[in-house]
Amino acid sequence: MSDLLQFIFSGLTNGSIYALIALGFCVVNNTMGILNFIQVDFVTLGGMLMFTAVLSLSLPMIPGLLLAVVGVALVAMLVERFGLRPARSDNHLILVFITIGLSIILRGVIKLIWGKNRMAVPPLTPDHPVEIMGASVLPQALWILLLTLVAIALLSWFFYRTSLGLSMRAVASNPTAAAVVGIPAGRIRLTSYAIAGALGGLAGVLMTPITTLNYDVGVLLGLKGFAAAILGGFGSFPGAVIGGVILGLLESLSAGYLSSAYKDVVAFVVLLLVLFVRPKGLLGK
Amino acid sequence: MTGKEKLLYFLYLHRTGLTVTVLSLALLLYPLYQSNPYTLGLSNLIAINVIVVLGLALFIGFAGQISLGHATFFGMGAYGSAITTVTFGLPPWPAMVLVATLVGLFAWIIGVPILRLSGHYLAMATLGMNFVFHTVLLQWDQVTGGPSGFAGIPLLTLGSFAFDDEVRLHYLLWGFALLFLLLCLNLVRSGVGRGLAALAGEETAAAALGVNTQVAKLKVFILSAVLAAIAGSLFAHTYSYISPDSFDIFVATDFVIMVVIGGMGSVWGVLFGTGTITLLPEWVDFFETYKDFVHGGILVLVLIFLPQGLVAGLVDMVRVRMVLRRQKYASDR
Numbered sequence: 001m002s003d004l005l006q007f008i009f010s011g012l013t014n015g016s017i018y019a020l021i022a023l024g025f026c027v028v029n030n031t032m033g034i035l036n037f038i039q040v041d042f043v044t045l046g047g048m049l050m051f052t053a054v055l056s057l058s059l060p061m062i063p064g065l066l067l068a069v070v071g072v073a074l075v076a077m078l079v080e081r082f083g084l085r086p087a088r089s090d091n092h093l094i095l096v097f098i099t100i101g102l103s104i105i106l107r108g109v110i111k112l113i114w115g116k117n118r119m120a121v122p123p124l125t126p127d128h129p130v131e132i133m134g135a136s137v138l139p140q141a142l143w144i145l146l147l148t149l150v151a152i153a154l155l156s157w158f159f160y161r162t163s164l165g166l167s168m169r170a171v172a173s174n175p176t177a178a179a180v181v182g183i184p185a186g187r188i189r190l191t192s193y194a195i196a197g198a199l200g201g202l203a204g205v206l207m208t209p210i211t212t213l214n215y216d217v218g219v220l221l222g223l224k225g226f227a228a229a230i231l232g233g234f235g236s237f238p239g240a241v242i243g244g245v246i247l248g249l250l251e252s253l254s255a256g257y258l259s260s261a262y263k264d265v266v267a268f269v270v271l272l273l274v275l276f277v278r279p280k281g282l283l284g285k
Numbered sequence: 286m287t288g289k290e291k292l293l294y295f296l297y298l299h300r301t302g303l304t305v306t307v308l309s310l311a312l313l314l315y316p317l318y319q320s321n322p323y324t325l326g327l328s329n330l331i332a333i334n335v336i337v338v339l340g341l342a343l344f345i346g347f348a349g350q351i352s353l354g355h356a357t358f359f360g361m362g363a364y365g366s367a368i369t370t371v372t373f374g375l376p377p378w379p380a381m382v383l384v385a386t387l388v389g390l391f392a393w394i395i396g397v398p399i400l401r402l403s404g405h406y407l408a409m410a411t412l413g414m415n416f417v418f419h420t421v422l423l424q425w426d427q428v429t430g431g432p433s434g435f436a437g438i439p440l441l442t443l444g445s446f447a448f449d450d451e452v453r454l455h456y457l458l459w460g461f462a463l464l465f466l467l468l469c470l471n472l473v474r475s476g477v478g479r480g481l482a483a484l485a486g487e488e489t490a491a492a493a494l495g496v497n498t499q500v501a502k503l504k505v506f507i508l509s510a511v512l513a514a515i516a517g518s519l520f521a522h523t524y525s526y527i528s529p530d531s532f533d534i535f536v537a538t539d540f541v542i543m544v545v546i547g548g549m550g551s552v553w554g555v556l557f558g559t560g561t562i563t564l565l566p567e568w569v570d571f572f573e574t575y576k577d578f579v580h581g582g583i584l585v586l587v588l589i590f591l592p593q594g595l596v597a598g599l600v601d602m603v604r605v606r607m608v609l610r611r612q613k614y615a616s617d618r
Binding site: 029034035083086087089091092093094096097098100101102103104105106107108109111112219223226227230234261262264265267268269271272275276279 | 345349351353398399401402404405406408409410412413414416417420421424534538541542545549575576577578580581582583584585588589592
């Protein structure tokens with residue numbers, strides 16, 4: 001019984017991370033209609049900036065976290081403005097390949113600045129496991145759950161209560177009509193990249209103390225985040241969260257009860273199954 | 286027509302055949318001038334990559350689909366040949382045919398559901414497939430040798446003639462590459478190829494004109510998988526050692542970069558794109574450090590400024606210039 005609870009906790013922790021990354025994918029997809037491969041590297045970059053902020057600049061945890069998240073959001077805006085926008089193409093084949101190219105470049109920058117070694121990022125609070133109903137949980141896991149909820153709350157507030165958020169939803173539901181009523185496309189694209197960057201960065205900051213950090217840690221996390229987004233229905237925000245949690249649970253349960261060697265494969269088997277059986281996902285339109 | 290015009294017309298009419306002939310002659314004579322085994326080894330690697338990229342170029346450029354998973358089929362060919370020849374002791378050539386057939390079957394089975402997807406979904410599904418394959422290679426170590434790789438794969442032989450040095454391998458590998466190049470050149474000019482080009486342009490319109498789009502996509506997918514598998518078998522027999530890292534998702538993206546640089550939808554571009562990306566590390570000394578910048582930068586810049594690919598893009602630019610000049614000439618008179 002306590003085993004099961006343990007697996008459920010670790011599943012929820014990973015699931016929250018996948019949900020954050022999946023939300024990042026959805027934001028960009030909804031406003032720009034493209035698959036943003038760079039999301040993967042935003043995750044890595046978040047962890048790297050946190051590493052520098054805490055260990056090199058010796059900032060306290062919370063300012064370090066904020067700095068890392070804002071830093072990734074800024075980088076994301078730069079990437080959109082100077083990498084993606086000059087393409088001015090509506091051919092999705094070209095746009096997808098451009099995001100792949102930009103992702104390779106960003107990974108190169110990260111490799112150049114922080115090197116190829118594995119690094120350890122300190123957790124937000126010291127690692128003294130907490131006992132909850134017989135399962136021992138790391139404080140970092142609780143932080144992940146808490147901050148994911150905060151991020152989701154902030155996002156809902158942004159999308160339903162601010163005018164920028166409302167215009168982004170307008171673009172998502174009908175880009176042409178949004179353009180007709182004068183919603184500036186450029187600002188929407190920049191904002192969606194900033195949000196995607198912030199979400200990816202937050203995921204990186206929270207997850208790298210658990211996984212350890214190196215220049216391509218985001219690739220696997222990002223791909224699983226994408227699988228979560230597809231599982232929930234690509235583009236649906238509640239779907240992204242639900243997909244993330246389900247994927248996290250499936251992964252930790254299969255690692256616990258079946259085999260941990262193929263743990264990383266679960267996400268992709270689920271991804272392929274969903275795509276074959278119900279390509280629009282659980283909550284997709 | 287004057288004699289000069291006749292000659293030019295003849296050259297124009299037979300441009301494909303003539304280019305293939307010139308290329309074959311150049312490749313036939315190449316080892317006479319170039320005896321450095323290292324350089325020959327590089328051009329052999331290009332030949333292997335060309336075979337994979339040809340199939341992928343058909344899939345991307347002519348069927349308009351994205352695959353980020355062709356390293357899977359390449360790896361299946363390589364590991365398939367390794368396992369059938371070393372573990373089961375089959376002779377290499379029949380093993381190669383068997384493996385290519387099995388990979389074709391696999392592509393068929395996985396292609397039926399996977400090709401109902403398009404765009405991003407297809408890109409991610411193929412990427413996922415490649416990831417699963419790479420993990421299996423690493424984890425299933427009783428069969429694949431795991432992270433340390435698979436060694437001792439026999440060389441290819443014809444009777445008592447073994448393909449054991451770079452010159453012999455040069456003829457073997459480029460022979461295969463040219464054969465498949467001809468196959469693709471003929472395919473894109475056949476009815477099937479025209480249908481595929483229509484499919485890449487606009488799927489609905491192609492379907493309305495009577496192209497069975499699902500079947501056409503599936504056929505190209507299987508063809509590209511079989512080509513990649515054969516290239517993989519050749520790769521395994523050439524180096525007699527393979528490891529999972531030659532077949533991961535980054536290799537799969539490199540194949541895509543080769544297609545894009547050569548020009549999506551250009552068979553000749555394949556030679557150029559593959560050659561460029563394979564040789565880049567040799568030309569640029571600081572390449573190990575800046576590899577990602579060069580690869581990513583080339584990909585992004587080509588897509589932004591010459592989305593039809595480097596060669597096709599430059600040729601188009603020259604053509605436009607010439608037409609403009611002719612118009613100016615006509616209006617001046």
